[in-house]
Amino acid sequence: MQQITKNFFRLFAITESFEVDLELLAEKYRELQVETHPDRFAAGSEQEKLHAVQLSSYLNEAYDTLRLPLKRAAYLLSLHDLDVKQVNQGELGMDLLMEQMQLREALEELPEDESALTELASLKWDVQEKLERRQQNFASYLDNGEFVAAKKLFHEMQFLNKLLKEIESGEEQRLGY
Amino acid sequence: MALLKISEPGGKPAAPAHRLAVGIDLGTTNSLVAARCGRGVEILPDSAGKHLLPSVVQYFKGKPPLVGAEAKLASLGNPANTIVSVKRLLGKSAAEIRASDRFGKYQLDASRDENAPAILTVAGTKDPVEVSADILRVLVKRAEECMRGELEGAVITVPAYFNDAQRQQTRDAARLAGLNVLRLLNEPTAAAVAYGLESKDQGNVIVFDLGGGTFDVSLLSLQKGVFEVLATGGDTSLGGDDFDYLLADWIASQAMPEKTLDARSHGELLHYANEVIHRLSEGEAVTLDSGNWTVSLDTPQFAELAKDLIARTINICRRVLRDAALPVAAIDNIILVGGATRMPVIRDAVADFFGKPPLTDIDPDRVVAIGAGIQADVLIGNKSADNFLLLDVNPLSLGIETMGELVEKIIPRNTTIPVSRAQEFTTFKDGQSAMILHVVQGERELVSDCRSLARFELRGIPPMVAGAAKIRVTFQVDADGLLSVNAEELSTGKSSEIQVKPSFGLDAGSIEQMLKASHEHAHNDMELRALKEAQLEATQLIDAIEAAKQVDSDLLDAADSARIATAMDELKLAMEKSGSNRIHELVEKLNRVSSDFAARRMDLRIGEALRGVSIDNVRHAGEATEQSTE
Numbered sequence: 001m002q003q004i005t006k007n008f009f010r011l012f013a014i015t016e017s018f019e020v021d022l023e024l025l026a027e028k029y030r031e032l033q034v035e036t037h038p039d040r041f042a043a044g045s046e047q048e049k050l051h052a053v054q055l056s057s058y059l060n061e062a063y064d065t066l067r068l069p070l071k072r073a074a075y076l077l078s079l080h081d082l083d084v085k086q087v088n089q090g091e092l093g094m095d096l097l098m099e100q101m102q103l104r105e106a107l108e109e110l111p112e113d114e115s116a117l118t119e120l121a122s123l124k125w126d127v128q129e130k131l132e133r134r135q136q137n138f139a140s141y142l143d144n145g146e147f148v149a150a151k152k153l154f155h156e157m158q159f160l161n162k163l164l165k166e167i168e169s170g171e172e173q174r175l176g177y
Numbered sequence: 178m179a180l181l182k183i184s185e186p187g188g189k190p191a192a193p194a195h196r197l198a199v200g201i202d203l204g205t206t207n208s209l210v211a212a213r214c215g216r217g218v219e220i221l222p223d224s225a226g227k228h229l230l231p232s233v234v235q236y237f238k239g240k241p242p243l244v245g246a247e248a249k250l251a252s253l254g255n256p257a258n259t260i261v262s263v264k265r266l267l268g269k270s271a272a273e274i275r276a277s278d279r280f281g282k283y284q285l286d287a288s289r290d291e292n293a294p295a296i297l298t299v300a301g302t303k304d305p306v307e308v309s310a311d312i313l314r315v316l317v318k319r320a321e322e323c324m325r326g327e328l329e330g331a332v333i334t335v336p337a338y339f340n341d342a343q344r345q346q347t348r349d350a351a352r353l354a355g356l357n358v359l360r361l362l363n364e365p366t367a368a369a370v371a372y373g374l375e376s377k378d379q380g381n382v383i384v385f386d387l388g389g390g391t392f393d394v395s396l397l398s399l400q401k402g403v404f405e406v407l408a409t410g411g412d413t414s415l416g417g418d419d420f421d422y423l424l425a426d427w428i429a430s431q432a433m434p435e436k437t438l439d440a441r442s443h444g445e446l447l448h449y450a451n452e453v454i455h456r457l458s459e460g461e462a463v464t465l466d467s468g469n470w471t472v473s474l475d476t477p478q479f480a481e482l483a484k485d486l487i488a489r490t491i492n493i494c495r496r497v498l499r500d501a502a503l504p505v506a507a508i509d510n511i512i513l514v515g516g517a518t519r520m521p522v523i524r525d526a527v528a529d530f531f532g533k534p535p536l537t538d539i540d541p542d543r544v545v546a547i548g549a550g551i552q553a554d555v556l557i558g559n560k561s562a563d564n565f566l567l568l569d570v571n572p573l574s575l576g577i578e579t580m581g582e583l584v585e586k587i588i589p590r591n592t593t594i595p596v597s598r599a600q601e602f603t604t605f606k607d608g609q610s611a612m613i614l615h616v617v618q619g620e621r622e623l624v625s626d627c628r629s630l631a632r633f634e635l636r637g638i639p640p641m642v643a644g645a646a647k648i649r650v651t652f653q654v655d656a657d658g659l660l661s662v663n664a665e666e667l668s669t670g671k672s673s674e675i676q677v678k679p680s681f682g683l684d685a686g687s688i689e690q691m692l693k694a695s696h697e698h699a700h701n702d703m704e705l706r707a708l709k710e711a712q713l714e715a716t717q718l719i720d721a722i723e724a725a726k727q728v729d730s731d732l733l734d735a736a737d738s739a740r741i742a743t744a745m746d747e748l749k750l751a752m753e754k755s756g757s758n759r760i761h762e763l764v765e766k767l768n769r770v771s772s773d774f775a776a777r778r779m780d781l782r783i784g785e786a787l788r789g790v791s792i793d794n795v796r797h798a799g800e801a802t803e804q805s806t807e
Contacts, residue, residue: 026400030403030566034402039360039555042360042556042557043196043330043359043556043557045772051779056656057595057597058597060592060593060594061596175492177492177496
């Protein structure tokens with residue numbers, strides 16, 4: 001059976017777009033959470049507590065989805081019936097794969113100690129910049145209704161995001177966190 | 178009582194009887210209880226006027242345990258039967274306890290499971306949960322005497338960095354002590370409440386909480402009464418005690434390098450080291466003297482000695498800032514919590530790192546209990562909450578074991594709670610009817626480097642060919658930071674039965690037994706108390722429903738109305754004539770028949786935006802997002 005989930009953008013009463021005013025979103029989120037959080041029902045019945053935990057979890061999930069760019073992008077595509085879990089061969093171009101490999105090799109060749117931190121920072125900067133550029137393009141593809149192109153870009157963003165995570169965990173390891 | 182909580186815009190303000198609720202700081206070294214007395218929230222004293230209850234329990238043969246200062250005095254003379262810092266034992270394995278108990282002070286019960294250790298005393302085997310409950314009982318008694326009434330609920334604080342097992346055991350201890358736990362509240366968050374409510378501040382706050390045995394750092398954003406935790410970090414085995422140990426070891430190695438210390442002289446030395454640190458905190462240089470060895474120690478020298486410990490605390494601050502993606506300059510205030518933050522070496526290090534002096538207006542030993550007391554007062558419904566809300570996070574990533582002993586993260590650390598995430602699994606054998614999920618907590622990639630939480634065994638999967646069954650497992654972390662798991666086979670819609678085997682501590686069954694045993698112990702008292710509690714609960718529920726009917730009678734159709742009226746009459750009768758069990762049953766029943774009414778009222782109040790989001794959708798929301806993140 002098809003589950004109908006309330007549109008997250010409508011939930012927070014903000015415009016459906018990749019460009020999101022994060023401060024406004026946070027404000028709307030807090031307003032709703034003040035009404036639904038289980039703390040409001042701490043002395044309530046079991047049913048009310050359960051209901052509140054579920055509503056509040058739902059709100060957190062919705063907020064996370066719209067707050068984080070990659071999740072937001074995937075969600076927007078899903079609203080246009082594009083499932084980001086289904087990846088077609090053609091969507092991942094050779095140039096992207098090559099770029100990935102180069103970046104990953106650079107990452108792996110770094111020394112294991114703190115001396116790699118400067119290099120990691122510059123690699124991170126580099127990837128972040130690539131990511132931001134794609135996010136801007138993603139937004140305009142979406143605005144123009146070019147969903148297939150947007151989806152291709154999403155997968156590139158996904159790759160870069162994963163790389164960014166790897167760089168960050170590399171930093172954390174070397175910082176002893 | 179349920180429906181009372183919903184505010185009635187424009188409705189008559191209910192004339193609420195002041196309901197007694199307390200905040201409890203169950204600390205490693207000292208425990209405190211706080212409640213609203215008149216206008217402010219205060220720490221409640223014992224009959225001698227003392228506020229801090231040392232978290233020390235001494236057991237005797239054939240008489241009740243002694244808790245507090247007297248027990249602490251006895252800890253040197255009778256170490257095996259005097260349990261100190263029991264908080265450090267919560268959620269630990271026997272091997273871990275042995276490793277931290279350097280002098281073999283405690284004798285562990287060999288018949289117990291490795292992961293549910295208990296200590297042998299003259300009063301029998303004592304589980305850390307029971308010892309904690311003994312401390313809580315003293316605080317409850319103190320509160321009830323102070324406030325002349327029965328407690329209806331308590332907020333109990335835990336280190337933000339406590340894992341699921343440690344939280345669960347704290348909750349179990351409270352239940353064992355007969356407490357209704359309104360919320361487990363993270364200690365740094367409680368401290369922020371104690372400060373924040375006074376000043377109505379906006380901005381980012383760091384709470385630096387160095388207790389006796391645990392260290393926590395939380396970064397909160399304060400916005401219009403909402404306290405949102407952005408990131409939290411810590412170390413549950415780093416505390417003020419470690420500074421005592423360090424100094425004691427140093428003194429031993431300097432003054433008597435050839436001597437091997439026994440438990441008793443080490444205990445005395447620790448005591449001495451603690452005193453030296455106190456005097457250093459008051460700004461004096463201390464002359465250490467042990468016969469043929471004399472040395473003068475001042476704060477800079479002590480800082481040098483403790484530099485590794487201090488660096489560990491600052492490194493955790495750094496990581497918290499990184500997790501929240503905020504620079505040091507974005508921090509507006511730093512709150513110090515925990516007696517150990519009185520040490521100038523800590524204050525200086527914190528001020529240095531954040532580039533501004535920390536706030537110390539509220540006594541760092543009391544600030545957590547005061548915050549918990551404020552929150553208890555709000556949760557029980559005495560204080561209008563307005564826009565006041567705490568949004569906390571889960572401190573450690575939750576994941577499950579996958580092929581190759583790797584961890585797949587399901588809920589990353591610093592995710593706002595409550596949270597629910599779903600994941601789909603399938604069978605790998607034809608006709609497979611059961612499946613085991615191993616849930617772990619931690620940041621590392623290998624299962625062996627994370628903390629094992631529990632094994633969930635799913636049974637009753639309908640027989641199908643391999644890969645055909647689709648089992649959706651939903652992980653829910655509630656507002657107390659506690660995990661629950663449920664599973665459903667999607668193609669048949671059958672929910673699978675889940676058996677939980679916690680990796681640490683006792684399973685639910687053993688806890689029930691312990692509860693039962695403690696009830697039987699004081700059977701008559703307990704039954705009387707249980708009856709009074711049941712009657713109170715029933716009265717509150719009936720009052721609430723009657724008040725709700727007056728306001729929202731239009732939400733009630735004739736059939737519902739009749740069902741509620743019948744259930745209510747039955748309950749009223751039982752309140753006069755029956756025992757607590759029967760009253761509980763009927764309270765349950767009344768709750769059940771009025772649940773639709775309650776849900777409709779809640780929907781009405783919960784605002785336009787969320788109306789119509791059914792629980793079913795809520796349950797599936799996690800999955801919708803899950804799909805989109807992969």
